Amino acid sequence: MNSQIKILNLREKKEIQKELEKEFGIKNIPGELIKKGEEKIFLFQGNMTPKEIKEIEEFTLIERIGVYFAKEQGGEIRLSIEGTHLLKEQINENIFEMSEEQEQDWIKGRELNIKTGKHQFLVMKYGEDFLGCGKASAEKITNFIPKTRRLKSRE
Secondary structure, three states: OOOOEEEOOHHHHHHHHHHHHHHHOOOOOOOEEEEEOOOEEEEEOOOOOHHHHHHHHOOOOOOOOOEEEEEEEOOEEEEOHHHHHHOOOOOOOOEEEOOHHHHHHHHOOOOEOOOOOOOOEEEEEEOOEEEEEEEEOOOOEEEOOOHHHOOOOOO
């Protein structure tokens, strides 16, 4: 059976961890990192070993394992909403604190037309809530909340 997932080895995990430390101050990723396809990264914190996961994969298709954690995008790592929640205690860099109005626009899937002076991923935060990552550019912060998870607008 063709492998659908790739359990990252220690070197590969350390590369991602190093990038996340540079971007967001994250020093420790608690669990196994598993890639599905070229970009999506899942975090598995269960009690199965990588060897046991591979043994199961030999006789059945594993669609996904763990929580969708991050995506490799253009040489950078973009944390998912769940990724920001799982690591919120460690995130201390490149946080964009939103106003209430900005938060309402964000959860509806809108971009924020604001100049941040940055050209990178930012962790979006409102109060104590982490709401995933956005990509800051010259004039805006791009929103990556999937359409299925956006708050429906009554406008």
